Amino acid sequence: MHVQRNGIAVECLQGDIARQKDMEAVVNAANAELMMGGGVAGALHRAAGPELAEAGAPMAPIQPGEAVTTEAFNLPNDYVIHCLGPVYGRDRPEEELLRACYQNALHKAEEHHIQSIAFPSISTGAFGYPVAEAAAAAMDEVTGQAPYLTSIQMIRFVLFSNEDATAYETALAQSD
Numbered sequence: 001m002h003v004q005r006n007g008i009a010v011e012c013l014q015g016d017i018a019r020q021k022d023m024e025a026v027v028n029a030a031n032a033e034l035m036m037g038g039g040v041a042g043a044l045h046r047a048a049g050p051e052l053a054e055a056g057a058p059m060a061p062i063q064p065g066e067a068v069t070t071e072a073f074n075l076p077n078d079y080v081i082h083c084l085g086p087v088y089g090r091d092r093p094e095e096e097l098l099r100a101c102y103q104n105a106l107h108k109a110e111e112h113h114i115q116s117i118a119f120p121s122i123s124t125g126a127f128g129y130p131v132a133e134a135a136a137a138a139m140d141e142v143t144g145q146a147p148y149l150t151s152i153q154m155i156r157f158v159l160f161s162n163e164d165a166t167a168y169e170t171a172l173a174q175s176d
């Protein structure tokens with residue numbers, strides 16, 4: 001699914017965040033230590049190589065809602081923007097912290113004059129955020145930021161499962 005929102009192309013597709021060859025930046029659903037993990041953090045660290053954790057280490061630990069940028073090493077991208085999402089039921093207010101991830105990641109991308117950025121579904125795996133609620137907050141935040149973005153032309157959501165893709169497509173359709 002691919003639409004225009006406030007002058008920015010926004011799309012949802014099912015796939016692997018570590019294989020987004022045409023995106024300048026990819027976002028990591030990181031842990032606070034910016035180390036290898038499971039899910040998205042596992043896929044990105046495996047594909048990038050050990051330099052990714054070495055590059056993150058001096059900036060760790062990060063706080064829920066925060067975003068930091070590193071090079072992408074062996075990934076087919078220029079940058080990785082690492083976001084720590086909220087643990088659902090522990091880091092509150094959850095929605096505000098989740099929105100902060102998207103907003104801060106977009107700000108970091110703009111600082112680096114990035115034109116295209118791919119997000120995973122932050123917090124909806126190990127961190128337990130219900131996917132429909134996370135999708136609605138994520139989509140509302142990025143479409144709300146769109147009028148203020150100058151370098152970013154394309155925002156992609158890369159969803160692992162069919163159910164997650166449907167949730168984000170529904171949220172994108174409702175963001176009109």
Ligand code: AR6
Nearest residue numbers: 016017029031037038039040041043123124125126127160
């Ligand atoms: N590409 C795209 N999406 C994926 C991929 C992939 N390769 N693998 C999983 N997902 P998670 P979180 C989906 O757990 O909830 C890590 O271990 C997954 O199905 O990666 O923010 C870190 O080290 C789910 O929908 O991120 C942290 O400790 C979504 O991506 C912690 O988990 C997010 O799942 C972060 O938890």
